[in-house]
Amino acid sequence: MSTTKVSRVLLVFVAFALIAAACGDSEPVDAEGFKFGMILVGPQNDHGWSQAHYEAGQYVAELTGAEMIVQDKVNPSDLPEKTVDQVAADLIALGAELVFATSDDMKDGILLAAEQNPDVPMIWSSGDSAWEDGKAFAGLDNLGNVMGKMEFGKMIAGCAAGLTTQTGSIGYVGPLTNDETQRLVNSAYLGAKYCWETYREETTPLDFAVTWIGFWFNIPGFTLDPTQVSNEFLDSGADVLISGIDTTEALVEAGKRASEGEAVWSVPYDFEGACAEAPDICLGTPYFNWGPAYLEIVNSVVNGDFKAEWQWNGPDWDNLTDNTKTALGWVSGDGLSADASADLDDFIAGLGSGDINLFTGPLNYQDGSVYLADGEEATDFQIWYTEQLLEGITGESASGG
Amino acid sequence: MNFADLWKRSRTGVFAVAMALVVGILLLLVAGANPFEALGVIIDGSLGSTARFGDTLMVWAPLVLAAAGLLITFAAGLWNIGVEGQIVFGAIAASLVAREVSGPTWLIVTLALLAGFAGGGFWAFLAGLLRTYGKVNEIFGGLGLFFVAQALAVYLVLGPWKRPGVASTSGTEPFPRESWLPTLGSTRLSWVAVLVAVIAVLVVFYLLRGTRFGLRLKAVGKNMRSAFLLGIPTGRYMLAAFALGGGLAGLAGAVQATGFHHKLVPSISGGYGFLAILVAMLAGYAARWIAPIAFVFAMLAVGSTLLPLKLGLDSSVGGVLQGVLVLFTILAQGWQARRQNRSDGVAAGPPEPPIVPGEVG
Known part of the structure; x- marks a missing residue:
């Protein structure tokens, strides 16, 4: 094989490697x-x-x-x-x-x-x-x-909220109620509770409430108004709003309050650039990729x-913002303090390595029935088909009302 | 009728359409689209294939039903703004049948349509009772009842009729297939919906033109006091107008539920009730113009959904075009009323309830 041939083969190989690197698996x-x-x-x-x-x-x-x-x-x-x-x-x-x-x-x-x-x-x-x-x-x-x-993204979101709240009260602006949305609220709750208790060593129970607006976004006349829901949370003492809806009202309203001097924060959802509407009080956003x-x-x-x-x-735990690979990402926002940021990194590493599995029993549903027995780890089926909110969350489950 | 008469009668509509066209073209130019291309897309998108023609007729049918119902209440001098609520309540009643009754399709569909008619009629009748016995203006009574009907639909969808494990305003579980209005071939076009709409227009045309009931109804509409003095039981006539007009609106709701969405959704009316008011106004309250004018609106609604796909326009452009048409209709009506008042030597005031010309239809 001549040197030109070798270099051609090499060149082709390098080209392929570059494409593969740029585009992940596919x-x-x-x-x-x-x-x-x-x-x-x-x-x-x-x-x-x-x-x-x-x-x-x-x-x-x-x-x-x-x-x-x-x-x-x-x-x-x-x-x-x-x-x-x-x-x-x-x-x-x-x-x-x-x-x-x-x-x-x-x-x-x-x-x-x-x-x-x-x-x-x-x-x-x-x-x-x-x-x-x-x-x-x-x-x-x-x-x-x-x-x-996204349950991982929501656990991270919840953790960021749990690490930041001063009042110990977190409000979740929820869309409609179904298996998926209950799964995600439960994930956020588990993340918030874990980080509140583990990193901040708080012993008072965290106040975690969800209000469902009725659809994925505001439809006047048919849903609750997420702007109003956000403000009701803030008025009732919640200082971190987690959004579970398609749009950014929770962040926007928290941003307005913050500009009036209130100490409030928010975690938007879905979209990588979601923090942009109130970057200073945005703790970060879990997003779908x-x-x-x-x-x-x-x-x-x-x-x-x-x-x-x-x-x-699942996420690409090596790099949660590598959009050529990961199916979901997390970007931290400017609102997250340096201390909280360090703890959050630790939490993310624990999730990635599998050392932290928050879907481990004992966990009860809201009505007191057993979701996961002591030491039981949830299967994909159990996580996907989440029939109720977990015990400890204030709010309605689909099967409840 | 000679040409001058025809012009006098129709110039309001022509003016409205022409102005809407001019402003629509300007808007499209601002949005960076070629207006003629856009018009082509709308026409192709609403008539370009059997499927699309079917889609258009499925918007046309409820629009015509609601507009036909409105002609009856307009004839009685009533502003039945509550028509949206009657559509919603008719849809709820039809959904109840579609969900609960099992049997052959012809039976379920017949019962569902009857339930829709009864439901819409009942809801309008309530507005009528408020008007005749409670002295509540039908505009406010109707609007209030609309909100009640809408809230009831949301309650049913989120509550008793919710999908298992889900509480979402996106709607109930789809009805069993036996409850769907039969369609032509593989299209979404339901011949039942179209047939019901055609019959409704013919019935209203005949009712207002050729019957004693229609004549007396118009007498009530033109001058209630005189009609009363002449021995017409005006209250009863108004209630009958509400019940019949609301019934047709309820049929529109039944068609929406069983023929279009195949489930109950909170926004089941699709806004066709309010649109139908405009159709009736543009038609000069004449039954014979309802069908073609509703068809233009249906074409615009269905065809413009392709504007974002084909021309990359924002998806709200279709709604804006429709809004422009609506705006100019109202403006033209106001303009006409003002002119009429001037020539009558009366200062321009709030528009009178519409008066149906002698030979409607």
Whole structure:
């Protein structure tokens, strides 16, 4: 082999290595001319849930050359004249060969769409319709699910709140009540309680309350107003607001109070850049990073080996902000003190190594029934299908009211 | 009717549409879109394929039903602003049937539509009772009842009718498939919805034009005092107008629940009640214009959902265009009322309840 040949081989090898490094596990295919549809429940610039999906779509489009067609604000209030299956049909008619339905709320419509278009691969994000061992397996060969293991993000969020609160009172602005949202409130509570008791060595019980607004974001007349809910929390003594909704009202309201001199903080949700609306009092944000999973799915559809799988992807513990790899991230905010920051790093390291597993019994549900027996570690099934809030949390469980 | 008459009658509508078109074009230019391209997208998006035509008709049907119902209350001189609430209550009643009754589709659908009619009629009747016996203006009574109906829908969706393990305003569990309105082929177009809407328009047309009831109703609407003195039981006529008009609005709700969403969602009315008021106004309260005008609104609503997809426009542009049309309709009405008042030698005041011309239809 001549030296030029060797250097050529080396060059190709290096090139591949660079691409692989840049893009994590999934190498982008060349998908020029390929179109995928993206259905968002809220506006594409909501600084939250919908924007995270939108930017993941942009990420995939940039890497592969595929084209994204987006329909945002798809919900019965904003778009009364179309249902999700009609929007999916529109996207397919415009050439989409893959459709992402990116909200829990789209369950009925995307199941119908997948049934009506058996040849078009679809993804229902945050759902469980493709989980064979789940409770709602639909058996559709063209409908997969993607979700991030946000319980870790919420434990970190809760910990940041527990490390910061002065009043010992934390308010959680919750969306609607279901398995997912109860799972996430429980995670935030466990994180807050752990850090409150372990790092701050507090013995008084933490006051942790959730108010559900009724939907993923504010729909006047149909939901509680998250702005009002945030202010009620702050008025009743909570000094850290954790957001579980798609939009940033909790952070914005806490920011207003802080600018009036109050010592309050907030932890937004969903979107990497969420802190931007009140950076000084933002403790950080857990966020979804859908890009790597969506890239892998686009690759599989282009390559013709798409499988309708249920994915529940975890964080990349080596680097929680490596957006080429991690499915969920955490960025600390300016509101987090240096001391709290050190403790939080310790907590994150413990979660990453597995030394800290907060879903370990004894843990009871709100009604006193046993969730996890002493020493029992929760299975994925037990974590996913969270039927109630945990004992110690003030607020309503779905099965309660 | 000669051309001059026709022009006199329709110029308000023409003026409104023309102004809306001009402002709409300006708005699209500001948004950076080619207005003709946008118009093309709207037309293609609402009529371009069988599926899309079906989608448009599925918006058209509830809009026509609500507008047809409004013609009856307008004829009686009543501002039935509570029409939204009647749609919601009709949808709730139809949902009850769709959820609870099992049997063949024809039976469930028939019962659900009847329940929708009864529900909407009942809800309007309440507004009527408040008006006739409580001296509560039907605008306020209707609005209040609308909020009650909406709250009831939210309560049902979050409470007794919630999905297992879920409390979300996103809606109930979908109805069993037997309760869905039958559709044509694989489209979403329900011939039942369209048929019901067509029948409603014909019934209202005939009722107001060719029946004793209709004539007397219009007499009540034009001058209640004189009608009363002439021996017409005005209170009873008003209640009947509420019940019938509300019933048609309730049918719109039943169609929304069983034919469109296939479940109860809190925003089940889709705002079609308020839109229907505009349709009725633009139609000059004439039944024969309801169907085409509602179709234009339905086209705009359905077609403009493709503006963000095809032209990259913000998804709210469609709503803005619709809003512009609505605004100019109201402005044109006000302008007309003002002119009329001037020529009558009366100072411009709040608009009178609409008066239906002698030969409606």
